[in-house]
Amino acid sequence: MDIQFTEEQELLRSSVQRLLRDQYDFEARRKIVASEEGFSRTQWGAFAELGLLAAPLSEGAGGLGGGPLSTMIIMHEFGRHLVVEPFVETVVLAGGLIEHVGTTEQQQAFVPGIIDGSRIWALAWAEKSSRFDFANVTTRARRDGSDYVLTGAKTMVIAAPWADNLIVSARTSGDGRDRSGVSLFVVDRRATGLDLQSFKTIDGRRAAEIGLREVRGQLLGREGEGVAALEACRDRAIGALCAETVGAIGELNSATLDYSKTRKQFGTTIGSFQVLQHRMVDMFIAHQEALSLMQHLSLSLGTGDAGLSRLASGAKSKVGYAGKFVADQAVQLHGGMGMTDELNVGHYFKRISSVNIQFGDPAFHVLRYAQLDAAA
Amino acid sequence: MELKLSREDAAFRDEVRTFIAENYPPEMHVPNPETDLTKEQSLLWHRILYKKGWIAPLWPKEYGGPGWSVTQRFIFEQETSRAGTLPPLAFSVTMVGPVIYTFGNEAQKQKFLPQILSGEDWWCQGYSEPGSGSDLATVRTKAVRNGDHYIVNGHKTWTTLAQHADWIFCLVRTDPSAKPQSGISFLLIDMKSPGVTVRPIITIDGSHEVNDVFLENVRVPVENLVGEENKGWTYAKFLLGNERTSMAGIGRSTRYISKLKQIVKSEIPADDPAHLEFLRDIARIELDVLALEATELRVVAQMARGIDPGPAASLFKIRGTEIFQDITELTHRAIGNYGLAIREHPVSANRFMPGPEYGHTASEKYLNARKLSIYGGSNEIQRNIIAKAVLGL
Numbered sequence: 037m038d039i040q041f042t043e044e045q046e047l048l049r050s051s052v053q054r055l056l057r058d059q060y061d062f063e064a065r066r067k068i069v070a071s072e073e074g075f076s077r078t079q080w081g082a083f084a085e086l087g088l089l090a091a092p093l094s095e096g097a098g099g100l101g102g103g104p105l106s107t108m109i110i111m112h113e114f115g116r117h118l119v120v121e122p123f124v125e126t127v128v129l130a131g132g133l134i135e136h137v138g139t140t141e142q143q144q145a146f147v148p149g150i151i152d153g154s155r156i157w158a159l160a161w162a163e164k165s166s167r168f169d170f171a172n173v174t175t176r177a178r179r180d181g182s183d184y185v186l187t188g189a190k191t192m193v194i195a196a197p198w199a200d201n202l203i204v205s206a207r208t209s210g211d212g213r214d215r216s217g218v219s220l221f222v223v224d225r226r227a228t229g230l231d232l233q234s235f236k237t238i239d240g241r242r243a244a245e246i247g248l249r250e251v252r253g254q255l256l257g258r259e260g261e262g263v264a265a266l267e268a269c270r271d272r273a274i275g276a277l278c279a280e281t282v283g284a285i286g287e288l289n290s291a292t293l294d295y296s297k298t299r300k301q302f303g304t305t306i307g308s309f310q311v312l313q314h315r316m317v318d319m320f321i322a323h324q325e326a327l328s329l330m331q332h333l334s335l336s337l338g339t340g341d342a343g344l345s346r347l348a349s350g351a352k353s354k355v356g357y358a359g360k361f362v363a364d365q366a367v368q369l370h371g372g373m374g375m376t377d378e379l380n381v382g383h384y385f386k387r388i389s390s391v392n393i394q395f396g397d398p399a400f401h402v403l404r405y406a407q408l409d410a411a412a
Numbered sequence: 413m414e415l416k417l418s419r420e421d422a423a424f425r426d427e428v429r430t431f432i433a434e435n436y437p438p439e440m441h442v443p444n445p446e447t448d449l450t451k452e453q454s455l456l457w458h459r460i461l462y463k464k465g466w467i468a469p470l471w472p473k474e475y476g477g478p479g480w481s482v483t484q485r486f487i488f489e490q491e492t493s494r495a496g497t498l499p500p501l502a503f504s505v506t507m508v509g510p511v512i513y514t515f516g517n518e519a520q521k522q523k524f525l526p527q528i529l530s531g532e533d534w535w536c537q538g539y540s541e542p543g544s545g546s547d548l549a550t551v552r553t554k555a556v557r558n559g560d561h562y563i564v565n566g567h568k569t570w571t572t573l574a575q576h577a578d579w580i581f582c583l584v585r586t587d588p589s590a591k592p593q594s595g596i597s598f599l600l601i602d603m604k605s606p607g608v609t610v611r612p613i614i615t616i617d618g619s620h621e622v623n624d625v626f627l628e629n630v631r632v633p634v635e636n637l638v639g640e641e642n643k644g645w646t647y648a649k650f651l652l653g654n655e656r657t658s659m660a661g662i663g664r665s666t667r668y669i670s671k672l673k674q675i676v677k678s679e680i681p682a683d684d685p686a687h688l689e690f691l692r693d694i695a696r697i698e699l700d701v702l703a704l705e706a707t708e709l710r711v712v713a714q715m716a717r718g719i720d721p722g723p724a725a726s727l728f729k730i731r732g733t734e735i736f737q738d739i740t741e742l743t744h745r746a747i748g749n750y751g752l753a754i755r756e757h758p759v760s761a762n763r764f765m766p767g768p769e770y771g772h773t774a775s776e777k778y779l780n781a782r783k784l785s786i787y788g789g790s791n792e793i794q795r796n797i798i799a800k801a802v803l804g805l
Contacts, residue, residue, distance in 0.1 A: 192752055375786065377613075389779075
């Protein structure tokens with residue numbers, strides 16, 4: 037099961053690689069993260085121009101129809117360069133939801149702005165007590181004419197400070213953790229009654245806590261079917277995040293290997309110590325396993341296999357643990373240097389730590405993998 | 413777990429406990445004492461212990477130590493760490509002080525020891541260099557004798573809190589032609605000397621704990637040489653032994669575990685399967701702590717009978733740091749989505765932190781704890797020590 041890229045996919049990969057190599061080295065990225073906004077609209081524009089923001093979306097919805105494999109190709113390269121721009125949030129999460137559950141009118145209204153880079157989106161699903169459960173929603177939406185009015189609070193909304201639109205989950209019926217009764221809404225980020233408190237994430241992105249007081253929103257997808265839509269959306273996001281992690285793992289491994297061949301202590305390179313050789317072999321194996329499972333998931337996302345969601349959880353767990361292991365060891369083997377803000381190694385460590393929390397940590401997903409098996 | 417204490421020792425323990433409860437400065441109770449206190453604030457407790465005569469448990473009475481037994485010293489260490497007090501300046505009291513009273517001359521003892529005890533002088537450690545981490549014997553900072561001065565040139569790194577320091581004790585090379593270990597001297601350098609520059613190193617948690625220290629043609633009076641020229645390696649090893657004894661960190665781990673239990677209780681509903689998983693993970697760590705504590709007590713009991721603990725310090729360092737990393741990781745996981753945020757520091761500059769207060773330092777602690785298995789002799793080096801010194805491999 038090795039993926040043979042088509043000519044088109046190869047072209048996509050090499051063009052992303054070229055763009056990032058020329059414009060997104062570690063120093064350029066540092067400047068972007070330290071800037072007032074914390075991300076680069078210029079880069080975002082370049083992504084749009086290259087067609088990246090259209091690549092995975094279906095032709096029916098106005099995209100290029102590259103599907104999950106194009107997401108995989110893009111995110112793998114983004115992982116290697118620690119890209120902070122909200123591709124996952126805008127294209128994979130919001131774009132994917134609009135494509136899969138939006139009406140034709142909504143696709144026509146929203147997809148062009150995503151593709152041309154003019155509108156940024158974020159997904160607000162988490163709440164104070166929700167942990168990783170999409171169904172644990174207390175934010176309320178009540179019908180008001182053809183619209184809805186939302187009241188409540190959302191937490192940890194990545195990219196919200198940059199966003200023009202939000203997709204917000206809110207309860208239209210039921211209580212507590214009822215799966216049914218949760219619906220999705222498109223909200224203008226600058227809408228009246230929407231309050232936003234921004235902060236930085238551990239990996240240098242921006243996120244926000246969001247308060248909603250009688251905020252107008254339009255329904256996305258069917259009323260009461262928000263959890264199912266979010267679960268499918270999470271599977272696709274996991275594909276993207278796994279590719280990103282595998283990209284980061286590859287960079288960490290090659291940086292660590294290089295370092296071990298040049299760093300000398302006790303009169304020899306540290307790479308000549310057997311204990312460190314074995315450690316790096318385990319890091320290599322972790323990379324291979326993560327890469328394989330990530331590709332397996334990406335292929336399955338394309339064909340919509342049965343048991344897809346279970347596989348997604350399995351991959352999130354396995355790739356997450358692999359990332360955690362490699363990141364820990366990469367810092368350890370770089371010694372004090374691995375602890376510094378100056379070297380890129382610590383930044384990969386933080387990105388992997390951050391990805392591991394998003395949509396549920398590896399422990400959450402291994403349990404879900406087990407539970408879905410028991411339920412089958 | 414407690415040592416079987418004699419009546420006198422039990423009374424001593426109660427006295428220490430009461431003293432801490434009544435005297436620990438409230439302004440030192442901040443979210444993260446290691447990074448959040450100013451220089452002045454972090455010296456408050458040091459000064460209180462100094463006034464009480466408890467600042468240097470390790471030191472002989474003639475130099476200002478309290479004259480405690482091994483058991484009393486252990487009790488004091490246990491009580492202060494259980495209470496979460498910020499340890500007094502370790503580089504001053506635990507590290508350079510004993511080197512000076514053991515190997516220094518009379519003039520050095522009189523000049524430096526009182527200022528170390530009172531906290532008037534803040535010391536930092538000039539050991540590591542960019543090319544000399546685990547392999548400390550290869551230090552390249554050069555000290556060349558010129559009349560009654562040494563001229564020092566070199567680059568020290570990972571220097572903890574050098575930004576506050578008045579003095580730095582340095583390993584310098586005085587004989588470039590000798591074998592690495594034989595050409596090193598132990599030199600005391602005034603941080604105000606011309607040619608000393610401190611450059612901050614920001615770490616992945618966004619904090620400023622460590623620094624580069626550049627030494628350019630720094631003139632150091634010959635009287636600041638400790639012991640004999642080219643014998644510095646002996647003193648350095650003596651000092652590193654002191655550094656590693658207190659790394660089991662039982663008190664700290666115990667405190668963080670009880671905080672973690674509170675977080676799990678508040679964050680994860682009892683009917684969530686993750687709840688049970690956390691309880692099991694926490695229990696496993698508690699057992700690790702219990703086993704390490706029992707080992708520590710066993711070693712202390714042996715030391716009290718005059719038995720040399722050997723490289724037990726390496727075992728404490730390895731397990732103590734691994735356990736604490738496990739705790740910080742689990743705490744970071746316990747706060748769920750809030751683990752994505754990180755508190756205000758030079759790099760992240762968050763003025764607003766989301767989520768409940770008990771989670772506000774979880775991210776920075778998790779990131780910062782990665783250093784534990786690297787510094788003070790990496791855990792790989794500690795394993796080498798045990799392999800060689802205990803197992804005879």
